[in-house]
Amino acid sequence: MLWQLDSFPGTMDTMSELISVSQAEALIAEHMPSFGSGQVSLDDAVGRVLRQSVHAEHDHPPFDRVMMDGIAVRWSEAMPRRLRVAGSQMAGMRRQSLADADACLEVTTGAMLPDGCDCVIPVEQLRRDGDVYLLRDDCRPMAGQFIHRRGSDCTQGTLLLSSGMRLGPAEMALLAANGVAKVEVANTPSMAIVSTGDELVEVDAPLGEGQIRRSNDTAVRAALRLHGFDRVVMEHIADDEAETRVRIAELLERHDVLVLSGGVSMGQRDYVPEALAAQGVRKVLHRIAQKPGKPMWFGLGPRGQVVFALPGNPVSALVCATRYALPALRAAQGESAISPETVCLDGEVDLNPMLVSFVPAHVKTDDQGRLMATPVPSKTSGDFSSLPRTQGFVQLPPGTGKAPSGTVATFWRW
């Protein structure tokens, strides 16, 4: 039988020592600093969080715009079906003018509608004969056709983008179309992911007896980078009291955010808690009523640096990074839409009577449009070999017995 920390009664904390998931969320949110904002070039803005409003630079379209290649004419019930070419109005040209009702101007898609015209006839409905266009027999032009009217999409000054939006393709198109070459976006904080422990070996080093490779830092860094946090270094500190003090002091000096990927334990050789305390980092919370990830710790440094100490087990570390660190960091950037999804369980899940359960799951919409979550429970919180089959985890409240298939739950994506 395999024993686990979280299920062993002898070490079950009294519930009064644990804070709830929502209390933890609120405490973290309350202590997050702002990382400010700055201007970047449009090219560098992709995927960043917008921190300004964007209004329409001009009417869209900015002029009555020709929608087809063909001719522009002055429409009337009695308009002639034979029209002399009086000139042309190509896309990009200043506005031309049509003087006569029996003449036309050649036009291309995207051109300004020439002065004196109110109808565009596409080339497919025309036959050219020298300097004259003849309307084909089936051509029945109507006033206003193939004209994309000035301001019909939106008028100058319309609010198009608001602070807090993440800049995807559509937002980028609107920035470009409205002349926003320099964009105010949220700064990304400078972050260090810190691992400790002499048993941890680099990914490319020989693995000795009693050793394993560092991997939590790589996972957490990937999660951060895929959410646009690109200023993230990984630092490893050996189990040495003096070195730990010096390095922690340096890291707190240089970075806005520390993420301890190995957690804060009470181990004899864990010098991190003392080193943090020596630098004036104070605990905001420790131990949350959840499984996995109970040992989660969060603290605040003297100049507002935040310290997330993730539990050391791989599943716990990634769950806590996803559930607490990422949403808090995104909210601190001013991002507006970071709520979790709601899913429907496709399979039952064991509940814990005292703790919120976070259960990795594979999600997929079914043929009714429901987002179905198939639990992929790991054998222990150390077992991450099954996580690649999942897209995140469901959050289930404490309870007795099992949450049956069909239960609705919130879902957090990796």
Add this chain to the structure above:
Amino acid sequence: MLWQLDSFPGTMDTMSELISVSQAEALIAEHMPSFGSGQVSLDDAVGRVLRQSVHAEHDHPPFDRVMMDGIAVRWSEAMPRRLRVAGSQMAGMRRQSLADADACLEVTTGAMLPDGCDCVIPVEQLRRDGDVYLLRDDCRPMAGQFIHRRGSDCTQGTLLLSSGMRLGPAEMALLAANGVAKVEVANTPSMAIVSTGDELVEVDAPLGEGQIRRSNDTAVRAALRLHGFDRVVMEHIADDEAETRVRIAELLERHDVLVLSGGVSMGQRDYVPEALAAQGVRKVLHRIAQKPGKPMWFGLGPRGQVVFALPGNPVSALVCATRYALPALRAAQGESAISPETVCLDGEVDLNPMLVSFVPAHVKTDDQGRLMATPVPSKTSGDFSSLPRTQGFVQLPPGTGKAPSGTVATFWRW
């Protein structure tokens, strides 16, 4: 009344000229080249498509692993409750040995279980008295407790990751934990997004009469970059026959993929089709029975370069990039999971009797776990001011009247 190309009967193509959405998909898939794969460092692999299998380098855990700080002992029914400290086994140390059943070794989380031990007692259940540990009164140790057994997560050689997975946090953790410092990933093709037209002005240039700013290229580049396609340049070609020939030839020489953001029209001053033909690019498809995006064109160059010519209207361009170019490029990289989601319409949508409709929509899961799509129709295919409120578009088959609220449809995310 505002006329639109796609709805004007006079220019309605006979349906036989149009190919279906699924035919277009199949034709594109059939002609996509492979872009090969190559090794990158683990750091550079985040978000890329894996092109190798990864098996467990060793058992996980690689040894019987201590799960708590405390002591390791030899368990028996009659084990003493007073245990002499015979030494210590810290994380990262080679395996120690416990000789006597009345002694113990101090252990830390992550350490090897010492030889001769089969039980770990956490420090919280102990009291130290000189060189002796006393079990607290409520301590009831059991054989095997707090030991994470060698190979219990997975055994050496277990398949952990397969070719075609996109490398997120969990996959990155497994690469690191299994010593994969160099990772075989799909190459990203070299791409150029090409815009043409003298009416198009740079984002930071003064806007003259009859001009608009380039924005389709920015949108498509953002879509590509957010899917990991990072080798994408933007090129603008003026409306000049000689220049168009030279530049198109150069671009086909230098890149694997061209995306024409302004489409291939029959306009008098569109020199692109001729320039492509002159370089041996042959048409694979042109005109798809869909709205927006009917003028979509796809072709193939003499050394396998692919050319996507997106329609010129902003909504059409982004829809076609999302519906055709991105899935095809991702599949060409060997990515395995790129199917669309299924959603439930929250609002009715006008259907087109002949054409597949792509309708931008805002999606959100409801309190039953259903992914609900609220249509956000644009006024014209040129109107992209409402797109920031959407996450993608629903695809609806041709039909008469309206698709009612509640209709199930596929959904493509930007």
